[in-house]
Amino acid sequence: MPGRIAIPAYEERKASEDRTVLLSGPNWPPHRPWFILFVAGTLGSAAWFFTAALGQPVWPGGSSLPGFTFGVVGGLIILFEFLLWVRKKKRVWRVGRAQTWLRAHIWLGLLTVPVLWFHSGQRLGGWLSAVLMILLWIVVASGLVGLWLQTRLPKRMLDDLPAETIYSQIDRLSAQLEEETQVLVTRVCGLPEKAPAQAFSRALEGHLVVGAIRSVGLVQGLAVGTRAAARQIHGAEPLALFFQQEMVPFLRGQADHNSPLWQKNRAAMLFQNLKAQVPPATHETVALLENYCERRREWDEQAKLHFWLHSWLLIHFPLSVSLVVLMVAHIVMALKYY
Amino acid sequence: MAQRESGKQRATRIPLDYFKAANPLEKWKGLLGWAALLIPAAWLGASYVLSLARGQEPDLHASRGPVAAVHQAWNAQCSACHVPFQAISSHSFVPPLMGDATTSDQTCKACHQGPIHHVNQIEERSCASCHRDHRGSSASLTRVPDSDCTTCHKNLKDHIAKTSGTEFANVVTRFDVDHPDFRSLKSDPGKLAFNHELHLARGLPNKNAAARFTFQDIADRGGPAFQQRYMAFFKAVNATDLVQLNCQACHQLDRADFPLTEDLEREVISGVFPPRAAGAHFLPLNYENHCKACHPLEATEIRWDAKADKAQFGNAKPAKANIAIPHRLEPAAVLTVLKDYFTTQAARGQAGFLQQKAKMPLPGKTLAEQLDPELTALIDRNMKQTEIEFFTTGFQKNCALCHQFEGDGKKRKVTPPNVPLVWFEHARFDHTAHRAIDCKQCHVAATLSAKSSDVLVPNRGNCLQCHAPRGVISGKLQGGVRFDCVECHRYHNGDHPWQGLAAPKRGVEKLQSIDELIRK
Numbered sequence: 094m095p096g097r098i099a100i101p102a103y104e105e106r107k108a109s110e111d112r113t114v115l116l117s118g119p120n121w122p123p124h125r126p127w128f129i130l131f132v133a134g135t136l137g138s139a140a141w142f143f144t145a146a147l148g149q150p151v152w153p154g155g156s157s158l159p160g161f162t163f164g165v166v167g168g169l170i171i172l173f174e175f176l177l178w179v180r181k182k183k184r185v186w187r188v189g190r191a192q193t194w195l196r197a198h199i200w201l202g203l204l205t206v207p208v209l210w211f212h213s214g215q216r217l218g219g220w221l222s223a224v225l226m227i228l229l230w231i232v233v234a235s236g237l238v239g240l241w242l243q244t245r246l247p248k249r250m251l252d253d254l255p256a257e258t259i260y261s262q263i264d265r266l267s268a269q270l271e272e273e274t275q276v277l278v279t280r281v282c283g284l285p286e287k288a289p290a291q292a293f294s295r296a297l298e299g300h301l302v303v304g305a306i307r308s309v310g311l312v313q314g315l316a317v318g319t320r321a322a323a324r325q326i327h328g329a330e331p332l333a334l335f336f337q338q339e340m341v342p343f344l345r346g347q348a349d350h351n352s353p354l355w356q357k358n359r360a361a362m363l364f365q366n367l368k369a370q371v372p373p374a375t376h377e378t379v380a381l382l383e384n385y386c387e388r389r390r391e392w393d394e395q396a397k398l399h400f401w402l403h404s405w406l407l408i409h410f411p412l413s414v415s416l417v418v419l420m421v422a423h424i425v426m427a428l429k430y431y
Numbered sequence: 432m433a434q435r436e437s438g439k440q441r442a443t444r445i446p447l448d449y450f451k452a453a454n455p456l457e458k459w460k461g462l463l464g465w466a467a468l469l470i471p472a473a474w475l476g477a478s479y480v481l482s483l484a485r486g487q488e489p490d491l492h493a494s495r496g497p498v499a500a501v502h503q504a505w506n507a508q509c510s511a512c513h514v515p516f517q518a519i520s521s522h523s524f525v526p527p528l529m530g531d532a533t534t535s536d537q538t539c540k541a542c543h544q545g546p547i548h549h550v551n552q553i554e555e556r557s558c559a560s561c562h563r564d565h566r567g568s569s570a571s572l573t574r575v576p577d578s579d580c581t582t583c584h585k586n587l588k589d590h591i592a593k594t595s596g597t598e599f600a601n602v603v604t605r606f607d608v609d610h611p612d613f614r615s616l617k618s619d620p621g622k623l624a625f626n627h628e629l630h631l632a633r634g635l636p637n638k639n640a641a642a643r644f645t646f647q648d649i650a651d652r653g654g655p656a657f658q659q660r661y662m663a664f665f666k667a668v669n670a671t672d673l674v675q676l677n678c679q680a681c682h683q684l685d686r687a688d689f690p691l692t693e694d695l696e697r698e699v700i701s702g703v704f705p706p707r708a709a710g711a712h713f714l715p716l717n718y719e720n721h722c723k724a725c726h727p728l729e730a731t732e733i734r735w736d737a738k739a740d741k742a743q744f745g746n747a748k749p750a751k752a753n754i755a756i757p758h759r760l761e762p763a764a765v766l767t768v769l770k771d772y773f774t775t776q777a778a779r780g781q782a783g784f785l786q787q788k789a790k791m792p793l794p795g796k797t798l799a800e801q802l803d804p805e806l807t808a809l810i811d812r813n814m815k816q817t818e819i820e821f822f823t824t825g826f827q828k829n830c831a832l833c834h835q836f837e838g839d840g841k842k843r844k845v846t847p848p849n850v851p852l853v854w855f856e857h858a859r860f861d862h863t864a865h866r867a868i869d870c871k872q873c874h875v876a877a878t879l880s881a882k883s884s885d886v887l888v889p890n891r892g893n894c895l896q897c898h899a900p901r902g903v904i905s906g907k908l909q910g911g912v913r914f915d916c917v918e919c920h921r922y923h924n925g926d927h928p929w930q931g932l933a934a935p936k937r938g939v940e941k942l943q944s945i946d947e948l949i950r951k
Contacts (some may be wrong), residue, residue, distance in 0.1 A: 144619060150576030151563065158524035218495035219565075261452040262445050269444055403456050410460055411467035418471045426493030430513045 115173065125202035137208045138163060142211040152188035154214035156431055164427075165265040168420060170201045171229075171350045175417055178410070199240060206233055221423055228416045232409060239405040255393040260399045263392045270385045271344040274336065278329070280324055281378050282333035287307070339363075340382060344389050354386050355393075460779070482507070484738050496565040499572050512538050512564070522558040532557030542948070546924040546936040551634045564849070573917065576707040577605065580916040606914040612891050613855065617949030623848035624833045627877045630681075632906055634673035646670045647924060649724050657724035664689055676868040678877070681721045682713045684862055691720065710863035712853060718758040728756040729768055731818060733815045749816070762822055762843040763834065766814065773813045777806040854888045856928045858919040 142163070145153045153160045177198045180188060209229060217223040250257055256267055342348040343355075353359035364383040368376050462554040475492075482489040487507040498506050505511035513519055517530035525531050539545070539558040547555060561579045562572040583590035584603045591597055600611045629635055634825055636645030647670040650658035658670065664680065683689050686704045716722075754772045756765065778784045780803075787801070800807065821829045822836060822843065830836075835846040871878065873889045880887055898918065901911035924930050924937065 147583075148578055150578040156518065156520065156523035161524045161526065216495075219494035220494075222495060224492075236499045256441070258441060259445055259611070262449050262453050264443055265452075337710075371717055400456070404459055407456070407463055411463035414464050414467040415471045418468060419475075422471075422475050423493075426490070428526075430490070430493055430509050431516065431518050431523060 099218045113293050116278050124196055124200070127196050131200045134204045138208050138211050150212040152216070153211075154216070154372055155212055155427060157214075158213060159246055160212050163208045167205050167209040167212055168424065171416060171420060174202050174205075175413060176199055178191050180412075197234070202233060202236055205229060221419065221426065225416065225419050228412055228419065235405050235409040235412070239409055241381045242402055242405060250395060250398055254391045254395050254398075256388040257395050258392065260396065263396055264353065267344055267389055267392065270389060271341060274340065274344070274382055274385055277378055277381065278333055278418070281375055282329045282336075283325055326372055326374045328372045329375045329378075331367065332375055332382075334384070335367055340386065343386060355390065357387065357390065360386055360390070436556035465785055494565060497568050498564045499566070499570050500568045501572065502564060503568060508950075512559075514538065519557065520559040520563075522560045530939065532559065535559065540940070541943070542939060544937050544939065546927075548922050548925040549591070551597070552582075553590055553592060553646045574915075575917055575922075577916050580920070580922075581605075606891075606916070606918075607895055607910075610891060613858070613888075617854045617856070617886075619851065619884050619886055620849050621882065622835050622846045622852055623883055624835075625883045627880040627885070627887065629881070630676050631678075631691050631878050633675045635676070644725070646672055646674060649674065650780055653724035653727055660689075660691070661724060678874070682870075684708060684710045684713060684866070689720075711859065711861040713862060715852060722833075723758075726832060728758065728821075730754065730756065730772075730813075730829075732773060732776065732816075733809060734780075761845060762830070763841050765821060765830070766817065769817050770810065770814055773810045774802070777802060777810050780806060808837065848950075853929065854886075855919075857925070860919065 104307050120348060139158075141159045142153060145157060145159045155164050176196055180186070180191070184191075206229070213222065213226060217226055339348070339352065339354060343352055346379070348354060353363045361384065364379055364386075368379050370381065434542070478492060479489040485507075488509055490507065490509050493509070494506075497503075512535065514530070515526075515683045517534045518525045518532045519535040521530070521532045525530075535555050539562075545558060546778045550702075561575045563575075564570075581604050584600075587599060587603075598614075601610075603610050619702060629637065630921060634645075636643060642726070646658050646662050646667050649661055650670065661674070661680075662670070665675070679688065682844075685708050686706060690810075704717075731751040732752040733749050738770060752769070752772060754769070756768060760768065764923075767816040802810075820826060822831050824831050824835075828834070830845070834848070837846050839843050866872075873893050874887050875889075876885065877887045895914075896909055896910040899910035900914075902909060921928075924934060927934070927936070930936060
C-alpha cells in the first residue's frame with residue numbers, strides 16, 4: 094500500500110489474525126472444498142427431488158425414497174453438527190483439527206436447510222414437524238449471524254482495542270486500576286480521609302506495585318513490576334478532586350453515561366484541562382490516569398463486543414439442543430406412523 | 432502521555448487460574464441449554480400424559496395435519512388407520528424391517544371396500560396411495576389429481592393383462608388434450624317414436640293439422656286436472672293460449688318440479704319417482720306423468736240402444752268408451768280388457784242377462800253362447816275397431832302412435848323401446864350442477880330433431896367450452912371450469928359403473944358395533 098509504513102511485528106500479527114478469521118479473502122481456500130460440497134449437495138438434492146416430483150400429484154414427502162434419504166442425511170448432519178459442542182468440551186481428545194470441524198460445521202449446517210426442506214416435501218406439516226423446521230431455520234440463521242459476527246468483530250477488536258484482555262478478568266483488572274490510581278493519587282495529593290487501608294500501606298512503602306501478585310490457588314508468585322511512587326506535590330488538589338468525582342466512578346463502571354471519560358476526545362480535552370490546573374510535576378501522573386481511563390474505556394468496548402461476539406450462541410446452542418430432542422421424537426413418530 | 436503497557440506487562444495482571452472464573456455468558460448458555468433440553472421433553476411428556484388422560488392415543492403431535500371431515504372421529508386415533516411401523520401408502524419407500532401398505536389397507540377396508548378398477552388391471556395400489564388424508568378437514572379424499580389416473584392411462588396397454596384387450600383409448604392424459612369423444616354414450620334404437628322438434632314448437636303444429644294445440648285441447652283430451660296442471664306450470668292465463676312445451680315439461684330432476692295433482696298422483700307409480708332424487712340424473716319419463724295429458728289411451732265403441740231397432744246399431748255413431756285403459760299392457764292384454772268392457776256393455780243391452788244364474792260347464796264341455804248373436808256381432812265390430820285404433824301404424828293414436836309391434840294377432844307384442852336410462856355409463860354428469868344454463872346451450876339439436884333415434888346428448892367438444900383451461904379462443908373467453916378426471920369419472924368398481932356407493936361391493940366384510948367403529 095503506498096505510503097504505508099510496514100511494521101513487521103504488526104504485519105505478522107495481522108496475517109496471523111487473518112488466518113483465524115472465519116471467512117475472509119485470505120481464508121477462503123480452506124473453505125472452498127466445503128463450499129463446493131454445499132453447492133453440489135444443494136443442486137444434487139434439488140435435482141433428485143424435482144425429478145422425483147415429475148408427474149406426481151404432490152411433492153415427494155418424507156416417505157418417498159428421496160425424501161427418506163434426505164431425512165436420514167439431514168438427521169445425521171444435525172447430529173454431526175451437535176458433535177462440535179462435544180469436540181469443544183473435550184479438546185484433549187484431538188479428533189481432527191478444530192478449524193476443520195468448524196468449517197464442516199458451517200457448510201454442512203447450511204446444507205441441512207435445502208436437504209431437510211426437500212425432505213419435508215416443501216411443507217411444514219403438523220405441529221412437531223413445523224416446530225422442527227422453524228427451529229432449524231432459527232438455528233441456521235443464528236449460526237449465520239454468529240458467523241458474520243465472528244468474521245467482523247475480532248478484526249475490529251484487533252484494530253481498535255489494543256488493551257484487549259481476557260473478558261472474564263475485566264472487572265478484576267478494573268479494580269486493580271482503581272487501586273493503583275488510588276495509591277498514586279494519594280501519594281501525589283496527600284492522603285484522603287477515607288483512603289483504603291491497603292493504599293495507606295503501599296503509599297508509605299514508597300513504591301507502587303504494577304500488575305498483580307500472581308497466584309494459583311494458595312501459591313502466590315512475585316509482583317511483576319513496581320513503579321517509584323511520586324512524591325507529594327503541593328497544588329495538586331484539583332487532581333484529587335477530579336479523581337474522586339470523575340475517575341473512580343468511571344473505573345468502577347458506575348459513571349453517568351454523559352461522563353466525558355466515556356468518549357476519547359472529550360476525555361482528552363478533560364485531561365488537558367486538568368493539566369492546566371495542576372503543577373507540571375503532576376502531569377506524568379495525569380498522563381498515567383488518562384492512560385488508565387483509556388484502557389478502562391477499551392475494556393468496556395471489549396465487553397460490548399464480547400457480548401455480541403458470543404451472545405448469538407445463547408440462541409444457537411439451546412435451540413440446537415431442542416432441535417436434537419424434537420428430531421428424535423420426530424424420527425420415532427414418523428417411522429411409527431409411516 | 433504515559434507509555435502503554437506491553438502485552439507481556441498486561442499479562443502479568445492476569446492470574447494463572449483466570450479460566451476458573453465464572454463467565455456469565457457460559458453460565459447462561461449452560462442454563463439455556465438445560466432448559467432447551469427439558470422444555471421440549473416436558474412438552475412431549477405433557478402431551479403424552481394429557482392424551483392418555485383424555486382417552487386419546489399419545490401421538491406426540493406427530494400428525495401432519497387434521498384428517499378429512501369424514502374421518503374426524505378418528506383425528507386423535509392414529510391406529511384407527513395406521514398400523515405402527517407399517518407403510519400406509521404403496522408409493523412410500525419402505526425401509527428395511529418395515530412392512531408394506533397391505534396391512535394398513537385392512538384398516539381402511541374395515542369401513543369401506545374399494546373394489547378394483549377393472550378386472551384386467553395389473554397393479555393394485557393401497558388406499559392411501561390415492562386417498563391422501565391429513566390435508567385439513569375440508570379436503571376431499573376422492574378428488575384425486577389426474578396424475579393418479581394417468582399413471583396408467585398415459586399408456587394403458589402396459590397396465591393391463593397382456594391377454595386382455597381393451598376398448599378404451601390407450602393414451603389419455605388430459606380431458607382437453609387427448610381425451611376421446613364419448614364412446615360410452617348409449618344409442619337409441621328408435622323403437623319409441625318421439626318428435627322433439629314437434630313437441631318443442633309453439634302450439635305443437637302437426638303437419639297434418641294446421642290447428643294449433645291449446646290448453647283447452649289438454650282439457651278435452653286428458654281432462655281438466657291435466658289442463659289445470661299444465662296451465663299452472665306454464666303460468667298460462669287463458670285456456671285458448673297455445674301450448675309451448677319446454678324441456679322441463681318432461682325432463683325433471685325432482686319429483687316436486689312438476690307436481691302431479693292429487694288424482695294423478697294415484698295413477699303414477701310412486702316407485703318410479705323417488706321422494707328425494709339425488710338430482711344428478713333426470714327422473715324417468717312416465718306415460719301417466721308426461722304423455723297422458725295429451726295422449727290418453729282411448730277406445731271408441733258402438734253402444735246397443737234397446738229402444739231402437741236392433742239393426743240400427745250399425746248406423747250408430749261411435750262414442751268414446753267409458754273405460755280407463757292402463758298403460759304398460761301388452762296388446763293381447765289390452766284386447767282382453769276391452770273385450771271384457773265391450774261384453775259388459777253389450778250385456779247391459781240384453782234384458783235379464785245379468786239376472787241369470789251363472790252356469791258352470793261340465794268337464795270337457797263348453798257352454799252355449801248366452802249372449803244375443805246381435806250383441807256378439809256388436810262386440811266383434813268394436814274389437815275390430817279397437818285393433819285399428821290401437822295397433823295400426825299411422826293411425827296417430829293410442830299404442831301405435833309411439834310404439835312398434837312384433838308379431839300379429841294374439842302373439843303381437845310391443846317392441847321394447849330400450850331407451851337408455853343412463854346415457855353415460857363410464858362417466859357421470861350432474862344436471863343439477865348445470866341447471867343455471869339454458870338446456871339449448873348444450874342440447875342445441877333438440878329443437879330440430881324429428882327422429883327418436885337421434886342422440887341429443889352433446890359430446891366432448893361441447894363440454895370443452897367450459898371444462899378446459901381458461902383462455903381466449905377466437906376472441907371469446909372460454910374454459911376455466913374444472914376438467915380433471917374425477918370431475919366425471921369414478922375409479923372403484925369400474926366394471927360396474929352403474930353401481931353406486933351403496934353397492935355391496937363397496938360394503939364391508941364384517942359389520943361392527945358403534946363402539947367398535949368409533950373407538951376402534
